[in-house]
Amino acid sequence: IEKNETLYVNLEDPRVIGTTLEDLLNLLDVYYSQFPENVKKRNYFFLDEVQTVQNWEKFVRYLLDKNQRVVISGSSSRLLSKEIATELRGRGISLKVYPFSFKEILKSRNLKPAPFYSTYEEAKIKKLLREYLVWGGYPEVVLDFSLRREILREIIDLTIYKDIVERWGIINIKALKLLFRMLAFSTHLSISKAYKNLKGIGINVGKTTVANYLEFLEDSLVFYPLRVLIKSYKLQELYGFKPYLVDNGLLTSLGVQDEGRLLENLVFTELLKSGLEPNRDVFYYRTRDGKEVDFVILEKGRVKQAIQVTYELNESNYEREISALVGASKELNCRDLLLITWDQEETIKTKGKEIKVMPLWKWLLSK
Numbered sequence: 197i198e199k200n201e202t203l204y205v206n207l208e209d210p211r212v213i214g215t216t217l218e219d220l221l222n223l224l225d226v227y228y229s230q231f232p233e234n235v236k237k238r239n240y241f242f243l244d245e246v247q248t249v250q251n252w253e254k255f256v257r258y259l260l261d262k263n264q265r266v267v268i269s270g271s272s273s274r275l276l277s278k279e280i281a282t283e284l285r286g287r288g289i290s291l292k293v294y295p296f297s298f299k300e301i302l303k304s305r306n307l308k309p310a311p312f313y314s315t316y317e318e319a320k321i322k323k324l325l326r327e328y329l330v331w332g333g334y335p336e337v338v339l340d341f342s343l344r345r346e347i348l349r350e351i352i353d354l355t356i357y358k359d360i361v362e363r364w365g366i367i368n369i370k371a372l373k374l375l376f377r378m379l380a381f382s383t384h385l386s387i388s389k390a391y392k393n394l395k396g397i398g399i400n401v402g403k404t405t406v407a408n409y410l411e412f413l414e415d416s417l418v419f420y421p422l423r424v425l426i427k428s429y430k431l432q433e434l435y436g437f438k439p440y441l442v443d444n445g446l447l448t449s450l451g452v453q454d455e456g457r458l459l460e461n462l463v464f465t466e467l468l469k470s471g472l473e474p475n476r477d478v479f480y481y482r483t484r485d486g487k488e489v490d491f492v493i494l495e496k497g498r499v500k501q502a503i504q505v506t507y508e509l510n511e512s513n514y515e516r517e518i519s520a521l522v523g524a525s526k527e528l529n530c531r532d533l534l535l536i537t538w539d540q541e542e543t544i545k546t547k548g549k550e551i552k553v554m555p556l557w558k559w560l561l562s563k
Contacts, residue, residue, distance in 0.1 A: 200231050201239045208245040215248070220255045243268045253284060260287050269293075271355065292417065295443045296333035297469045298325065298560040304338060309561050318557075322539075325557050329458050332445025333465075348449040352376075360412050371401045375409050379419055379439040380450040383457070386436030418442050420468070425479035425492055425499075438480050438490075440464040455538070456507045459556065460490060463505050463536055467491065470563055483523035487516065492528065499524075501532040509537055509553060522549050534559075 205223070207215055228235050241259055246252045247270040259266050299309065301324060313321065331337055334351065337344045357373065366372055371394060378390060387410065391403045413419040421437035440461050441447055447461060472478045472493065481489040481502070491503040502524045504517050521533045533551040535544075536559050544551040554562075 201234060201237060202242065203227050203239065204242040204244070206244045207248045213248075217249065217251045217255055220249065220252070221258075224259075239264055241266045245270045257284055257287075260284070271359075294333075294465070294469050295445075296335060296338055297466060298328055298333070298557075299563075301328055301333060301338055302561075321557055321561075325560070329444060329455075329462055329556075330448050332443035332448070334443055334445055337445055344445070345449070348445045352446060352449055356416065356418055360416055363416075364408075364412050366409070366412070368399075368401055368405070371399050371405070372409050374399060375406065376413065376419075377450050379413070380441060380447050380452050381457075382439055384436055385421075385439050386433075389436065418446065420464070420474050422464070422478070422480055422491075423475050425481045425494075435482065442468075456505075459507050459536075459538065460505045462556070463491070463503070463559075466560060466563065467493070481524050481528070483520060483527060485523065487520035487523055489520050489524045492524065492530070499528040499530040501534060502528065502530050504533075504535045506535070507538050509535065509540055518544065518546060518551065521551055522547050525549050 203223075205212065212219075241264060243252070243256070243266065246256075246268045249255075252268075256266050256268060296304070302308070302321070305320075305324060307317070307321065307324075327341070331341070331344050331348075334347065336347045336351075340347065356376070357369065360366060360372065361369060374394060374397070375390060378393060379385065387403060387407050390410070391401070391406045394401055394406065410419070410421070414421065418441060420440045420442070422440060423432050423437050424435045426432050426435070442465060444458055444462050444465070447458060452458065467478055468474070477495075478491055478493050481492045483489070489502050490505045492499050493501045493503070502521055504521050506513055506517050509517060517535060521535065524530065525533055531550075533549060535551055535553045536556055537553060539555045539557075540553055541555050541558070542553045544553060
């Protein structure tokens with residue numbers, strides 16, 4: 197691509213605040229006046245924070261109709277609107293950009309994955325992992341760790357609450373905030389349970405409103421409901437969902453301190469960043485005797501791997517964690533059984549099954 201065949205505009209730049217659809221069309225005229233040889237070429241247009249311009253999708257469709265290549269980016273939930281998909285007539289491809297993965301954090305610290313690590317390197321990796329477990333992978337947090345609390349608070353207050361409130365015209369902001377906290381602290385939830393919890397603390401909100409708020413949080417890519425792997429749709433709804441947030445820093449900022457909860461959420465987000473789609477490629481599973489496996493991964497219609505997550509495998513939880521994996525293995529015909537802990541490593545052979553116990557840091561670097 198030649199440099200003069202590209203046009204980049206940051207629409208949050210103070211010099212272009214208030215840009216209108218007419219301004220974008222005028223900008224196009226200026227571009228072609230500077231490079232008239234590009235009028236008949238297929239050029240690249242990069243429009244950052246495009247949602248700040250009203251009716252921007254009409255400009256994008258105009259470019260697409262002229263066979264131009266267009267890349268748009270933005271942080272607002274307005275980019276997720278179904279009306280936009282209709283406006284672009286299925287001619288757009290969405291790419292989701294998540295907070296840093298652990299490998300990306302290591303890269304930012306000039307640490308590269310390797311077959312072996314020195315004692316010093318391993319200690320450094322574990323220190324970074326502890327920070328990642330608690331504070332997450334938002335680039336602003338990783339690159340300016342001293343302001344992590346303030347940055348995360350701003351992400352929640354401005355980027356999440358303000359964006360959702362403005363996008364959908366939410367009136368009951370208190371209910372939204374309490375619901376978001378509920379998602380952070382809950383291991384299982386359903387619309388009915390969330391409604392009852394809010395009602396129990398005196399929040400007057402309808403069940404339909406609760407369902408809508410959950411959908412808004414999901415559409416904004418900060419909350420992911422993981423459903424049980426089961427054929428019956430009715431039973432799937434009955435079991436509800438396991439709630440996960442897109443970044444551990446959000447959990448910490450909301451007050452979550454439980455290491456097991458943080459570790460499980462981190463494993464989920466890494467599966468997400470590896471390209472797995474919740475409720476299509478990854479589910480949770482309940483065995484016939486009621487035991488639960490945190491994640492089962494599907495490939496070509498069959499269960500490829502079953503993953504259990506616990507901060508520490510000890511006498512009090514050994515039977516529960518292991519028997520759940522063994523039961524899932526038999527019922528789902530799955531041989532690849534993995535148990536992720538903070539820092540334990542061994543191979544457990546029981547009842548004709550082999551379970552690999554792996555420390556979190558090694559699992560993250562093996563992906």
